[in-house]
Amino acid sequence: MNVAVAPMPQFDETVCHLKRGKQGDVLNIKDLSLWYGGVAQALFDVNMTIEQGMVTALIGPSGCGKSTLLRCINRMNDLVDGIRIEGAIVLHGDDIYDRSADVIALRKRMGMVFQKPNPFPMSIFENVVYPLRVDGVRDKTLLQETCERALKGSALWNEVKDRLDQSALGMSGGQQQRLCIARAIAADPEVLLMDEPCSALDPIATAKVEELIDELSGHYTIVIVTHNMQQAARVSDNTAFMYLGRLIEYGDTEVIFQTPKAQRTQDYVTGRFG
Amino acid sequence: MDVTATSPYVTQASATKSRVRQTDLRSRGEPFVWVLGGTLVFGIVMIVGFLVLVAWNGIATFIPEPIAVVTTTNGTVIAGEPSRTDVFKPDDNTLGALSPDVRAAISQNGGLAGRTLYRVGNFDLYGEDFRWVTDFDVKTVSYPKDMVYVERLEWGPFIGAVKAITIENQVIDGLKLDDAQFVKAHDEARARWARIHEIERNEIGAVNAKVDRARLSVRKAELDSGRDSPAYEHAEAQFEQVSADSHSAYDRLTAEVQELRAINDRSSVTFVDIGGREKAVPLASIVRAYAANDLGPLEKVGVYLSRWGEFLADEPREANTEGGVFPAIFGTLAMTLLMVVAVAPFGVITALYLREYAKQGRLVSFVRISVNNLAGVPSIVYGVFGLGFFAYVLGGSIDRLFYSENLPNPTFGTGGLLWAALTLALLTVPVVIVATEEALAAVPRSMREGSLACGASKWQTIRNIVLPRALPGVMTGIILAMARGAGEVAPLMLVGVVKLAPNLPVDGIFPYVHLERSFMHLGFHIFDVGFQSRNSEAGKPMVFVTTVLLITLVAVMNAVAIVVRNRLKRRFVGSQF
Ligand SMILES: Nc1ncnc2c1ncn2[C@@H]1O[C@H](COP(=O)(O)OP(=O)(O)O)[C@@H](O)[C@H]1O
Numbered sequence: 001m002n003v004a005v006a007p008m009p010q011f012d013e014t015v016c017h018l019k020r021g022k023q024g025d026v027l028n029i030k031d032l033s034l035w036y037g038g039v040a041q042a043l044f045d046v047n048m049t050i051e052q053g054m055v056t057a058l059i060g061p062s063g064c065g066k067s068t069l070l071r072c073i074n075r076m077n078d079l080v081d082g083i084r085i086e087g088a089i090v091l092h093g094d095d096i097y098d099r100s101a102d103v104i105a106l107r108k109r110m111g112m113v114f115q116k117p118n119p120f121p122m123s124i125f126e127n128v129v130y131p132l133r134v135d136g137v138r139d140k141t142l143l144q145e146t147c148e149r150a151l152k153g154s155a156l157w158n159e160v161k162d163r164l165d166q167s168a169l170g171m172s173g174g175q176q177q178r179l180c181i182a183r184a185i186a187a188d189p190e191v192l193l194m195d196e197p198c199s200a201l202d203p204i205a206t207a208k209v210e211e212l213i214d215e216l217s218g219h220y221t222i223v224i225v226t227h228n229m230q231q232a233a234r235v236s237d238n239t240a241f242m243y244l245g246r247l248i249e250y251g252d253t254e255v256i257f258q259t260p261k262a263q264r265t266q267d268y269v270t271g272r273f274g
Numbered sequence: 275m276d277v278t279a280t281s282p283y284v285t286q287a288s289a290t291k292s293r294v295r296q297t298d299l300r301s302r303g304e305p306f307v308w309v310l311g312g313t314l315v316f317g318i319v320m321i322v323g324f325l326v327l328v329a330w331n332g333i334a335t336f337i338p339e340p341i342a343v344v345t346t347t348n349g350t351v352i353a354g355e356p357s358r359t360d361v362f363k364p365d366d367n368t369l370g371a372l373s374p375d376v377r378a379a380i381s382q383n384g385g386l387a388g389r390t391l392y393r394v395g396n397f398d399l400y401g402e403d404f405r406w407v408t409d410f411d412v413k414t415v416s417y418p419k420d421m422v423y424v425e426r427l428e429w430g431p432f433i434g435a436v437k438a439i440t441i442e443n444q445v446i447d448g449l450k451l452d453d454a455q456f457v458k459a460h461d462e463a464r465a466r467w468a469r470i471h472e473i474e475r476n477e478i479g480a481v482n483a484k485v486d487r488a489r490l491s492v493r494k495a496e497l498d499s500g501r502d503s504p505a506y507e508h509a510e511a512q513f514e515q516v517s518a519d520s521h522s523a524y525d526r527l528t529a530e531v532q533e534l535r536a537i538n539d540r541s542s543v544t545f546v547d548i549g550g551r552e553k554a555v556p557l558a559s560i561v562r563a564y565a566a567n568d569l570g571p572l573e574k575v576g577v578y579l580s581r582w583g584e585f586l587a588d589e590p591r592e593a594n595t596e597g598g599v600f601p602a603i604f605g606t607l608a609m610t611l612l613m614v615v616a617v618a619p620f621g622v623i624t625a626l627y628l629r630e631y632a633k634q635g636r637l638v639s640f641v642r643i644s645v646n647n648l649a650g651v652p653s654i655v656y657g658v659f660g661l662g663f664f665a666y667v668l669g670g671s672i673d674r675l676f677y678s679e680n681l682p683n684p685t686f687g688t689g690g691l692l693w694a695a696l697t698l699a700l701l702t703v704p705v706v707i708v709a710t711e712e713a714l715a716a717v718p719r720s721m722r723e724g725s726l727a728c729g730a731s732k733w734q735t736i737r738n739i740v741l742p743r744a745l746p747g748v749m750t751g752i753i754l755a756m757a758r759g760a761g762e763v764a765p766l767m768l769v770g771v772v773k774l775a776p777n778l779p780v781d782g783i784f785p786y787v788h789l790e791r792s793f794m795h796l797g798f799h800i801f802d803v804g805f806q807s808r809n810s811e812a813g814k815p816m817v818f819v820t821t822v823l824l825i826t827l828v829a830v831m832n833a834v835a836i837v838v839r840n841r842l843k844r845r846f847v848g849s850q851f
């Protein structure tokens with residue numbers, strides 16, 4: 001990949017040494033703060049740019065707000081009662097927290113993979129084409145093509161091509177998670193959000209999913225939350241280190257893991273706490 | 275370290291031990307467990323015992339019993355089916371009239387004597403159906419082979435012997451009840467009777483209904499556009515036409531009936547009771563006749579099964595104490611299904627709103643508590659409400675709007691199948707709401723989030739993911755509602771259940787489904803036959819059979835629903851890994 005290293009810390013607190021992609025940025029997170037129940041602040045003025053076609057990893061000790069940040073991106077947090085969000089997230093120029101923004105249309109531009117595989121109680125085929133179904137797509141060939149492409153994309157095609165009409169609940173955990181990835185990429189999202197996609201899987205399934213993420217990078221812009229630093233180091237281009245709701249350091253994965261600029265990052269990646 | 279040497283520990287341990295022993299019973303839970311377990315066992319034994327009792331009596335009811343001919347010491351002879359026995363204390367007058375050794379035997383027995391209740395039948399001759407015979411009065415008991423038990427359309431059973439059989443006005447000597455010639459003649463006579471019944475009930479009914487409709491449209495035209503309007507004249511012309519047509523149809527049908535009746539009148543069986551009194555019974559009104567003391571095992575089974583067949587498929591007769599309960603089965607099923615059709619969407623939509631859309635707060639909590647408490651309102655209150663609101667207010671309005679020509683006769687403005695089903699739906703809706711809410715709450719968050727993250731709207735998520743997933747829980751609610759609704763009787767008595775409904779709610783007369791009609795119900799049937807009928811002794815076996823049937827019906831409906839639920843569960847819930 002053709003990359004250029006952008007130096008200089010862009011924002012106040014955050015140490016930033018972002019590896020820039022040549023296609024520019026997809027998402028701009030600006031001064032994002034978030035309160036749960038109106039009192040407990042979970043995010044503090046997060047500023048972040050997500051590069052097109054690259055894998056961005058969010059790491060940090062548990063409870064530091066990684067999931068919260070990720071779920072802000074597709075406004076999944078809207079479902080939480082009494083939540084308050086300030087700041088902005090701009091997706092290709094559209095502020096997703098704008099009053100006039102259509103949440104549903106917005107979510108259609110993103111895909112999300114959750115911590116636990118959550119296939120729907122339907123056939124494998126219906127699971128994959130679900131995003132198209134909710135768009136009202138009826139065209140049989142289009143659905144079939146999409147299903148095949150998404151399943152091939154998630155390296156599941158060969159395993160399930162003979163039993164597309166069987167229930168997805170009968171698959172193994174790793175297969176279910178890859179099915180969820182197929183579902184997430186079926187509608188060609190601009191951003192793919194993954195919240196610890198391997199934490200409920202065994203090592204072999206984890207390896208497969210990681211391999212898959214590697215293949216997907218380049219085609220998709222991926223934001224992945226992980227508590228596993230080797231995983232972050234293996235799959236990501238940029239890494240963001242978060243601590244107590246603040247973005248401490250953000251930039252080139254290699255730099256973060258080898259020569260971190262901030263003290264806290266260093267402490268964390270060397271295993272002094274976490 | 276040497277443990278045995280540390281004496282303080284040893285003494286302390288034994289001290290604790292003795293302390294524990296003193297407080298044992300009070301501090302431990304075992305006695306309570308025993309009490310609770312014992313109560314549970316007692317409860318289960320009572321329930322199972324009751325079910326076995328009902329089932330046994332119900333199943334045994336239709337077994338043909340032998341007919342005993344009893345000669346008593348004072349010379350009277352009776353013939354009858356032993357129905358039940360018990361013991362009683364004879365009064366001093368009776369005792370005084372007895373011989374000393376009988377008296378001695380009774381006093382040895384603590385002053386008690388046994389007696390047997392015989393069903394002697396022949397109500398038309400005796401004016402009573404049952405007779406007690408005390409044990410000490412019995413001289414001889416015999417079971418003559420020529421005794422027959424005759425079930426007839428009127429007057430209850432006849433018990434006696436066959437004297438003569440007349441077929442086509444000819445007395446045929448030596449003919450027996452199980453001869454082919456008799457069986458054929460009997461079947462034909464019964465078929466003619468069924469045809470007469472069919473004509474009188476349905477075909478003439480259809481003609482009448484047609485005339486009625488024409489008459490009502492005249493009335494409607496008069497109400498709508500006045501007496502001298504063209505519409506009125508048109509309707510009246512039509513009415514003349516229809517009634518002219520109907521006269522000819524009516525004449526044709528009556529002629530057929532008369533002809534069939536005339537044929538049937540030519541065949542009869544003359545029976546003679548044990549006292550020698552004769553009774554001629556038209557062949558067509560003999561439902562079943564068998565020589566009770568001369569039945570082989572196969573014939574017994576045949577009588578047993580044919581009685582069950584009649585019970586399940588026929589209409590009741592003799593003030594419901596005989597014949598079948600088909601209209602009641604039909605009414606119970608139709609009402610329960612209609613209730614489910616009403617209660618399921620209503621309950622599910624309410625629960626969906628409460629759980630998914632309403633802003634959770636004080637108001638919703640209040641509504642929820644109210645709904646839960648609705649389940650505790652006495653059911654008769656629902657009956658009163660159903661009569662007042664559904665029948666009088668709703669039905670009354672429907673009548674004024676759509677059936678004004680029929681007023682002052684109510685169409686929907688009185689109890690009926692629809693109102694009964696809605697009343698029961700109201701009664702059972704809390705169950706469905708509570709179960710559905712629980713099922714909705716149990717749908718994993720990850721499922722909803724997965725769907726929402728795919729860009730599905732809230733409603734799409736609910737329809738595609740949440741509802742299918744909650745369906746087994748909803749089914750549980752519906753099963754509970756059904757179980758409660760099918761067994762409810764009190765409110766139904768106010769909103770449409772009757773002792774004897776002239777017509778089924780579904781028949782061949784336009785518009786074929788008549789939700790406004792009153793109907794019969796097994797639960798009410800039990801109440802009516804067992805406790806409201808004049809001849810309660812004769813109705814008693816029917817109470818058991820009907821109870822068995824109602825329990826079976828409810829169990830079958832529930833079993834079907836449970837099978838459906840388990841299918842759904844396998845399909846939609848499955849395992850996560
Ligand atoms: N729905 C919620 N309501 C209240 N507090 C929450 C909620 N979700 C998360 N939090 C809190 O926000 C903080 C960040 O959580 P999260 O983003 O899940 O952390 P992680 O980095 O482990 O994914 C934690 O302190 C957590 O307790």
Ligand SMILES: [Mg+2]
Pocket residue numbers: 066067068
């Ligand atoms: Mg998390």
